[in-house]
Amino acid sequence: MIHLVLGLIFGTLAALVAGGKGRSAVGWFFGGFFLGLIGLIIVLCLSNLKAQREKELAVAREQRRLREQLKQERIKNTSFQQHVHHRLDRHDSALGLDTRSTPALNEGEDGQPRRLEQPSPAASAGAPPPSVGAAWHVAHRDGERGPFTRSEIIMQLRRGSLNGRTMLWRPGMEQWQPAQEISEFVEALADAEGLA
Numbered sequence: 437m438i439h440l441v442l443g444l445i446f447g448t449l450a451a452l453v454a455g456g457k458g459r460s461a462v463g464w465f466f467g468g469f470f471l472g473l474i475g476l477i478i479v480l481c482l483s484n485l486k487a488q489r490e491k492e493l494a495v496a497r498e499q500r501r502l503r504e505q506l507k508q509e510r511i512k513n514t515s516f517q518q519h520v521h522h523r524l525d526r527h528d529s530a531l532g533l534d535t536r537s538t539p540a541l542n543e544g545e546d547g548q549p550r551r552l553e554q555p556s557p558a559a560s561a562g563a564p565p566p567s568v569g570a571a572w573h574v575a576h577r578d579g580e581r582g583p584f585t586r587s588e589i590i591m592q593l594r595r596g597s598l599n600g601r602t603m604l605w606r607p608g609m610e611q612w613q614p615a616q617e618i619s620e621f622v623e624a625l626a627d628a629e630g631l632a
Contacts, residue, residue: 443469450479458485528591575603575612589615590624600625 450468455461459482468475571583583606584592592598593615600616615621 442472446472446476450476453479454482456484456486457482458487458489572604572606574598575605580605586620589621593621593624594628596628599628 447465447467447469451461451465453476454464457479459479464475464479467479471478572586572589573580573582574584574589589598589604593602598615600614602615603612604615604618604621605612616625
């Protein structure tokens with residue numbers, strides 16, 4: 437009779453502990469009933485499945501939160517980059533530059549710094565003066581357009597709105613010439629053909 441009462445006591449205690457740890461209360465009732473104190477000690481030493489599940493759920497929630505946060509950061513970065521590119525394009529347009537396709541001024545094609553060389557006096561004597569601020573005019577079927585800066589003409593050539601056959605003129609030239617025959621624009625035309 438005492439064995440039966442002790443079995444019921446240990447079985448009930450084992451079932452309560454097992455249920456609190458997320459394990460089968462019925463199974464551990466019989467474990468405590470038949471094994472007595474040993475069954476109760478075993479169930480006390482087992483890991484808490486409820487706590488493990490709660491930890492796993494907390495980790496999964498945190499990972500979902502971090503993924504969502506990362507996604508929001510990527511969206512913010514993308515929109516910021518688009519905003520910056522839009523602003524830079526507007527500045528380029530206002531200044532007559534094309535910084536997207538033009539390498540840095542002090543870098544060569546390989547991205548390494550280049551040494552600037554002084555032109556020889558013989559080469560510069562016969563060359564026409566640079567026309568950085570010159571007023572270029574473009575022949576158009578509706579008449580002439582302009583004046584444009586040299587940078588604006590280069591940008592239009594690279595974009596394809598002007599081509600090598602487009603007739604250009606600026607003060608100091610005797611007559612209109614196609615862009616492909618003007619040395620200042622040969623490189624821009626080559627770049628435009630390379631992009632096409």
